[in-house]
Amino acid sequence: MAQEERNRLVEWYEILRKQVPVVRETVVDWIAAVREEPRLLWATPAVRMTTYVIGGLALVWTAGWLASSLVPPPPANAKSAATTADFHVVCANPECYHHFVVHRPMGFRQFPITCPRCNQESGMRARRCNSDTCRGRWVPDRQPDGSTACPFCGAEKP
Numbered sequence: 001m002a003q004e005e006r007n008r009l010v011e012w013y014e015i016l017r018k019q020v021p022v023v024r025e026t027v028v029d030w031i032a033a034v035r036e037e038p039r040l041l042w043a044t045p046a047v048r049m050t051t052y053v054i055g056g057l058a059l060v061w062t063a064g065w066l067a068s069s070l071v072p073p074p075p076a077n078a079k080s081a082a083t084t085a086d087f088h089v090v091c092a093n094p095e096c097y098h099h100f101v102v103h104r105p106m107g108f109r110q111f112p113i114t115c116p117r118c119n120q121e122s123g124m125r126a127r128r129c130n131s132d133t134c135r136g137r138w139v140p141d142r143q144p145d146g147s148t149a150c151p152f153c154g155a156e157k158p
Helices: 008-036 039-043 045-070
Strands: 084-091 099-105 121-129 137-140
Touching (some): 008 039, 039 045, 084 137
Antiparallel strands (some): 084 099, 121 137
16 A cells, blocks of 8 residues: 655644744743843844844845935936837748848747748748858748758858
């Protein structure tokens, strides 16, 4: 018969349940000792480290606020951030290889698109091939078969 896997959550719960009375007594004793000698409060590592962490966070927040308040506002005639971009596209059809530019939203990845010259769904995102043969020619990023080699010189995409 197969043995059940141990449930670690239940084990941790049981350990915690056994420790609760001991922790309660320890905390009550510590509070009584701190009332008699208040200097023990700062001598406790947990209290000291918590104070350091909260102080550090307050310092970082204050420094960030101060830095952001020193940044000048943008000029009144400033334009908003761009939401669209121009994408270079090359037709992956071996009989066409037409290069054109499309204006699409940022992060556009819905390739292939329709080539305006041959009217086929073969327009792929373009890249420059910097081999000695092509010398910066725009080539499709991917071929229809999925390869990334340049269709003209055979150089692999860097």
